[in-house]
Amino acid sequence: MEKDKNQTSVTEFILLGFGNLPGLQILLFSLFLVIYIVTMAANMLIVTLVVADQHLHTPMYFFLGNLSCLEICYSSTILPRMLASFLTGDRSISVSQCIIQFYCFAVLLTTECYLLALMSYDRYLAICKPLHYVTHMKHTFCVQLAAGSWISSFILITILISLVSQLAFCGPDEIDHFFCDLTPVIKLSCSDTSLVSLVTLIFSCIDTVPPFLLTLTSYVYIISTILRIPSTTGRQKAFSTCSSHLIVVTIFYGTLMTVYILPNTGALRAPNKVFSVFYTVFTPLINPLIYSLRNKEVKDALRRALQKWRVFDMAINLFTAQKGPI
Numbered sequence: 001m002e003k004d005k006n007q008t009s010v011t012e013f014i015l016l017g018f019g020n021l022p023g024l025q026i027l028l029f030s031l032f033l034v035i036y037i038v039t040m041a042a043n044m045l046i047v048t049l050v051v052a053d054q055h056l057h058t059p060m061y062f063f064l065g066n067l068s069c070l071e072i073c074y075s076s077t078i079l080p081r082m083l084a085s086f087l088t089g090d091r092s093i094s095v096s097q098c099i100i101q102f103y104c105f106a107v108l109l110t111t112e113c114y115l116l117a118l119m120s121y122d123r124y125l126a127i128c129k130p131l132h133y134v135t136h137m138k139h140t141f142c143v144q145l146a147a148g149s150w151i152s153s154f155i156l157i158t159i160l161i162s163l164v165s166q167l168a169f170c171g172p173d174e175i176d177h178f179f180c181d182l183t184p185v186i187k188l189s190c191s192d193t194s195l196v197s198l199v200t201l202i203f204s205c206i207d208t209v210p211p212f213l214l215t216l217t218s219y220v221y222i223i224s225t226i227l228r229i230p231s232t233t234g235r236q237k238a239f240s241t242c243s244s245h246l247i248v249v250t251i252f253y254g255t256l257m258t259v260y261i262l263p264n265t266g267a268l269r270a271p272n273k274v275f276s277v278f279y280t281v282f283t284p285l286i287n288p289l290i291y292s293l294r295n296k297e298v299k300d301a302l303r304r305a306l307q308k309w310r311v312f313d314m315a316i317n318l319f320t321a322q323k324g325p326i
Contacts, residue, residue, distance in 0.1 A: 010169040012094045013188070017085055017178035018273075029086035035285055036079040042288035043068040043075075046298070053301040059137040060126070061297070063119045066146050070108055070115065071284035077104040078179045078280050098180035099165055105179065105280075106157045110207045114149035116249055117211035117218075123245060124218040128225045156203050163199060167191045177273060179280065183260075208256075215249055244290050251286065255279045 018028055050056045050065035081101065085091045093101070125133045164182070170190040177184050182200060186193045229235045255278040 010095065010171050010173045010188070012092050012173065013098050013169075013180070013185075014174045015081075015085065015091045015093055015178060015180070016174055016176045017082065017091060019091060025086050025089075029083060032079060032086070032281065033083055035281060036075060036083065039075045039079075039285045039288075040072060043071045043284065045302075046288045047072075049298060049301045049305060053304065055304075056297060056301050059122050059139075059142045060119070062139075062142050063115055063122060063146065066149075067112070067115050067119070068288060070112055071287055073104070074108045074112070075281070075284045077101060077108065082178050093180065095169060098175075098185065099161060102164070102180045102182055102185065103157060103161045106160070106182070107153045110153035110157060111149050112252070113208050113211040114153065115146070116245075116252065117214040118145050118149065119245055120215040120218040120222075120249065124222055128221050153207070156207060160196070160199055160203055163196045167193065167196065177276070179276075181276070204260075212253060215253075219246060219249075244295070247290055248283070248287055252279055252283050255283075 018024070021028070046068040047065050050061045050068075078101070081093070122137060125136055129136070164186070167186065167189040168191045169188055172188060175184045175188070186196055226235050226239050255275045258275045259272050259279070
């Protein structure tokens with residue numbers, strides 16, 4: 001659709017979010033604030049433990065540390081803006097800020113797909129090919145895989161954003177969402193969006209289908225290997241190492257596919273918004289709580305860190321007591 005010369009260019013959008021629930025604004029603000037604080041604290045704790053504790057310098061926890069860094073950025077891309085709108089009632093966002101928010105969101109979402117696939121491959125090697133695990137998952141190779149995930153995501157999404165930034169917006173200016181997702185944004189454009197839609201489809205297939213298939217294939221092999229273990233104790237031990245990852249992957253891909261496969265119109269618009277909350281808000285929260293903090297190795301690392309802090313605190317108190325008041 002060509003832009004009319006007399007039409008006024010839109011400079012900002014209105015994110016409707018959950019504005020249709022005026023009586024719940026304070027409750028929603030309190031809920032999402034608690035979620036944001038817990039998400040940041042839990043993921044920062046995981047990153048600190050993975051970096052500081054030598055026992056966690058393994059491929060699995062290296063990828064977990066990357067995932068926690070990603071979740072910190074992921075939550076900070078969406079939740080602070082949402083909390084501000086709850087608090088002030090101002091739901092406006094400039095077009096440039098909207099595009100930047102989507103850019104950050106898309107890069108992190110794509111990278112998460114890759115990281116979850118790498119983590120499933122790591123578990124596949126650990127359970128199905130234990131004798132080859134050490135030779136395959138060397139530190140240099142893990143760094144290359146993680147770096148490749150981040151770099152490829154930046155390149156693909158940068159190409160897409162360069163096309164989106166060229167679109168013109170003439171009105172309407174309301175986005176029935178709580179963040180700037182691509183589909184509702186390009187629907188507001190008065191430019192020809194066929195190229196953007198085509199590139200989005202191609203990149204979505206590149207970004208999500210191969211990682212999803214790799215994750216699915218890895219778990220098919222993992223489950224079949226676990227079922228062949230003769231002892232019940234052995235099966236339980238093997239399954240416990242990957243059950244948390246399986247839960248996270250199921251929630252992440254399940255809600256993601258529900259949102260982007262079902263049409264975002266009519267009666268499905270509200271459920272889609274709720275499902276979007278799961279992969280944008282709850283996934284960064286449950287990743288450290290389910291996948292990391294319940295693991296014995298992480299609990300032991302946290303216990304060692306607390307013991308070191310206690311010894312350090314006692315040493316400071318002893319030094320202060322011996323030095324006396326100044």
